[in-house]
Amino acid sequence: MAMPMESPITFSNVGKIRWWQRGIFASQTGYVLLALAVLLVVMHFASPYFFTEGNMQNVAKNFSFIAIATLGVTFVIITGGIDLSVGSMMCFSAMITSMVMTELSAPGSPAGSLFVHMAADGKTVLANVPGLILLVSILAGLGVALIAGLVNGFCIAVLGLSPFVTTLGMLSIVRGLGYVVSNGRGSFPGGPDADYFYALTSGDVLGVPVPFIYLVILALAMAVVLHHSSFGRHVFALGGNEKAAELTGIPVVRVKIEVYVICALAAGLQGIIISGWLGSAPANMATSYELNVIAAAVIGGANLAGGIGGPLGAIVGCVLLEVIRNGLVLAQVSSYWQQTLVGVIIILAVLVDRIRSRMI
Amino acid sequence: MTNAEATPVLELTGIGKEFGAIRALHGVDLQVQPGEVVGLMGDNGAGKSTLVKIIAGNFRPSHGEIRFAGNAVHFNRPVDARAVGIEVVYQDLALADNLTAAANVFLGRELKRKFGPLALLDHKAMAARALELFGELRSETRPDDLVKQMSGGQRQAVAIARTRLSNARLVMMDEPTAAISVRQVEQVLGLIHRLKEQGVAVMLISHRMPDVFAVCDRVIVMRRGEKRADKPIHQTSPEEVTALITGAKEAA
Numbered sequence: 001m002a003m004p005m006e007s008p009i010t011f012s013n014v015g016k017i018r019w020w021q022r023g024i025f026a027s028q029t030g031y032v033l034l035a036l037a038v039l040l041v042v043m044h045f046a047s048p049y050f051f052t053e054g055n056m057q058n059v060a061k062n063f064s065f066i067a068i069a070t071l072g073v074t075f076v077i078i079t080g081g082i083d084l085s086v087g088s089m090m091c092f093s094a095m096i097t098s099m100v101m102t103e104l105s106a107p108g109s110p111a112g113s114l115f116v117h118m119a120a121d122g123k124t125v126l127a128n129v130p131g132l133i134l135l136v137s138i139l140a141g142l143g144v145a146l147i148a149g150l151v152n153g154f155c156i157a158v159l160g161l162s163p164f165v166t167t168l169g170m171l172s173i174v175r176g177l178g179y180v181v182s183n184g185r186g187s188f189p190g191g192p193d194a195d196y197f198y199a200l201t202s203g204d205v206l207g208v209p210v211p212f213i214y215l216v217i218l219a220l221a222m223a224v225v226l227h228h229s230s231f232g233r234h235v236f237a238l239g240g241n242e243k244a245a246e247l248t249g250i251p252v253v254r255v256k257i258e259v260y261v262i263c264a265l266a267a268g269l270q271g272i273i274i275s276g277w278l279g280s281a282p283a284n285m286a287t288s289y290e291l292n293v294i295a296a297a298v299i300g301g302a303n304l305a306g307g308i309g310g311p312l313g314a315i316v317g318c319v320l321l322e323v324i325r326n327g328l329v330l331a332q333v334s335s336y337w338q339q340t341l342v343g344v345i346i347i348l349a350v351l352v353d354r355i356r357s358r359m360i
Numbered sequence: 361m362t363n364a365e366a367t368p369v370l371e372l373t374g375i376g377k378e379f380g381a382i383r384a385l386h387g388v389d390l391q392v393q394p395g396e397v398v399g400l401m402g403d404n405g406a407g408k409s410t411l412v413k414i415i416a417g418n419f420r421p422s423h424g425e426i427r428f429a430g431n432a433v434h435f436n437r438p439v440d441a442r443a444v445g446i447e448v449v450y451q452d453l454a455l456a457d458n459l460t461a462a463a464n465v466f467l468g469r470e471l472k473r474k475f476g477p478l479a480l481l482d483h484k485a486m487a488a489r490a491l492e493l494f495g496e497l498r499s500e501t502r503p504d505d506l507v508k509q510m511s512g513g514q515r516q517a518v519a520i521a522r523t524r525l526s527n528a529r530l531v532m533m534d535e536p537t538a539a540i541s542v543r544q545v546e547q548v549l550g551l552i553h554r555l556k557e558q559g560v561a562v563m564l565i566s567h568r569m570p571d572v573f574a575v576c577d578r579v580i581v582m583r584r585g586e587k588r589a590d591k592p593i594h595q596t597s598p599e600e601v602t603a604l605i606t607g608a609k610e611a612a
Contacts, residue, residue: 011500017509228480230470233459237467240456247454248468248522249439307458 028301028353029313035349036320043323047330055326057209063315063322064211065274066289070296070314071215071222072266075259077297078226080239080306081156081163083263085170087289089145090271092178094281097141097272098189099181104133105191134193134200138272145268146261148174153257171290179283186282189275201276211273218266219311226310235259239306267293295342296321299349320345367430369394369529369561370415370446375424377410384410385585388424392530395559397552399572399593402582403605408565411582412532415563416448417441429529439468447523451534453515455507461514462490462503465521493521496554498547513544520551531555532563537571549575569598581605581612588612 043050069086076083104115115133148170155166189197203210226232234255237245246252275281300317302309324345325338368391377385385407392398402408413419415426417435426433428444435441438448455464466486472479490503499517501510507518516536523531533552537545552562552575566572572579572593579596581589581604589596589604589612596612603609 011502016502017505224480228483230472230479230481233463233467233470233481236459237456237463240458241454243452244454244456244467247438247448247450249437249442250468307456 026356027308027313028349029310029316031352031356032299032301032313032320032349033316036316036323039320039323039327043327043330046327049330050327053207055330057204057207059319059322059326060212061209061277062326063318064209064215065270065277066292066296066321067215067315067318068211068218068273069267069270069289069293070300070318071218071311072263072270073290073293074297074300074302074309074311074314075222075235076163076263077294077302077304078235078239078306078309079256079259080242080304081256081259082167082294082304083152083260083267084164084167084290084294085148085152085174086263086267086270086293087286087291088171088174088178089148089264089267090274090286090289091281091283092148092174092271093141093145093268094271094275094285095178095182095187095283096144097137098187098275098281100140101133101137101193101197102187102190104136105193131193131196133191134196137189137193141272142265142268145264149261149264150257152264153260156260157253157256175287182283184283186280186285188280198276198279201273211277214269214273215315219315222311231255231258236307239303239308292321295346299346301349301353366393368392368427369429370563371427371430372415373425373427375411375414375421375426377414377419378422383585385414385421388582388587390580390587390590392561392563394529394561395556396578397556397562397564397576399576399579400563400565400582401567401572401579401601401605406582406605407585408582409534410585412448412534412563412565415441415530416446416532442526445527445529447526447528447531449516449519449523449531449533449536451538453519455515455518457508458506460504460506461494461501461510461518462487464507464518465490465493465503465525467522469525489525490521493524496524497521497551499544513540513547516540516544516548520548528560530561530563532565534565535567536564537566537568545571569601572601573598583607 049055069090073083073086115136152166152170155161156163200210205213226235234245234250237248237250238252238255242252271281271286274286278285296317297309297314298304298317299320300309300313300315302313321342324341325335328335328338328341370390370392372388372390375385375388376383388407388411400408400411410419414421417438417440420434420436426435428446433440433444441448456467459467462483463486466489471482471485471489473482473485487503494501494503494517497517497520499514501514501517507515510518520533520536536548540548549571552564555562562575564572564576576593578590578592579601580587581601583605584607588610589601591612600609600612604612
């Protein structure tokens with residue numbers, strides 16, 4: 001029996017789980033990653049334009065536009081919840097950010113007088129540090145997301161409402177509020193800090209789109225939080241067995257509220273980034289994006305029953321969706337096929353995982 | 361055996377519990393001494409589970425007083441009971457299937473290491489300690505395996521290992537031997553002996569007469585929400601206990 005010396009137990013009946021039977025190799029994420037790799041190879045042969053720098057940048061940018069929100073919703077899905085309000089949240093945060101920015105940049109307005117004043121030649125001059133308006137407006141956008149997330153979390157964790165119903169309501173509430181504050185018109189980021197705003201949301205660093213950089217940083221942070229902090233451990237425990245989590249003294253209510261807040265903040269940030277790319281925050285922005293986001297999370301291996309999921313899966317799901325979309329365009333297939341294919345892939349991904357877990 | 365002068369680790373006086381119009385418990389008095397193994401027996405619906413849940417902090421009693429090591433205590437949540445030194449092995453074991461054995465053992469009280477401002481999980485220390493505990497329990501359980509893939513006995517070991525993390529003074533086990541193999545029953549009973557040697561009081565809730573008579577110093581029988589008997593094990597017999605449980609004998 002070749003056991004390490006320090007082991008106080010001899011394992012005579014219990015075999016060791018092999019490396020390919022554990023971790024990523026035994027997860028849906030692993031299989032979908034493999035499928036993605038195959039798809040990339042196929043695309044390379046199908047279209048000479050696929051692996052060009054321009055197209056890669058385009059793909060990276062496009063999937064980053066839903067991937068940050070997918071990271072957020074993955075937290076919620078791991079706890080066994082769901083957040084349908086992410087699409088509306090993206091729009092509302094983006095809208096609040098650009099409206100606050102426009103308001104603060106108007107010299108005559110009550111709030112604006114703190115930040116800008118009119119010079120003698122009629123030009124708007126900053127009253128204080130450059131970037132302050134931008135900072136305040138982004139904080140305002142994230143602030144409304146924070147509040148919506150807190151309300152979601154409170155209703156679900158404290159009042160015990162079902163996550164589906166609560167966030168379905170929030171979807172409508174937030175979308176409605178967006179129409180109310182904007183009167184149905186779009187809003188545009190404007191004023192002296194608008195250039196910074198566009199640079200921070202749709203610019204690139206050495207050819208890498210900035211949304212992609214944010215995504216990588218946030219995904220790494222999420223991996224550390226999920227697997228190396230007690231909060232992450234509690235998120236998984238909550239999805240695995242909520243009753244056990246409660247009995248072992250995990251602050252279930254707090255963890256639940258926190259995941260909905262994280263999800264709303266991620267959606268808000270995502271919305272702000274999208275509005276920078278669009279150049280405006282229209283009132284119907286990101287409509288039904290929640291479905292793409294949840295689909296990406298599920299394709300990437302997050303289990304809607306709770307307990308399973310992670311940042312890699314969220315990103316793989318988003319990349320797969322985007323590569324399919326991009327591939328269909330390059331292959332000159334009607335883009336109307338996209339939705340149908342996405343649906344097929346959702347079912348296939350879950351089916352393959354189901355078959356695999358039956359075989360073991 | 362029990363020392364008459366010692367402060368009981370647990371003392372219940374006049375504990376009663378009503379759920380609406382249903383009286384689940386009525387006037388239960390009982391004492392558990394340090395290092396004593398007490399069997400709690402009774403048919404389904406006799407009030408065992410309610411009593412356990414009151415001691416564990418899941419329910420608050422409608423009447424009566426709980427004293428732990430001489431001090432009156434009021435538990436609002438299971439964590440409060442755990443904080444004073446009451447550990448419970450639940451019948452459904454309260455394990456998260458998607459986590460590893462070590463993660464389950466340390467659930468809610470993870471070991472952490474400081475990295476500057478961050479406190480990150482200390483996976484190595486938790487796995488090492490869990491392996492040690494599984495060794496003590498003589499259970500072939502690997503700390504890094506998922507609970508999902510484990511046998512009933514291994515799950516039991518994980519749930520029991522959890523109670524060994526802190527210096528518990530009272531461990532309550534709800535049907536610990538109900539779903540495991542004969543060999544594993546021996547192991548669990550052995551563990552109960554080891555807890556006893558260390559001065560830990562154990563309350564064993566079980567349907568299995570042989571187990572109760574093998575390890576317990578005293579047996580308490582519940583029927584229809586009341587305590588019907590409380591006898592040293594050598595002054596009673598399985599036949600008498602059965603009669604008390606079924607109601608063939610009213611009280612002893």
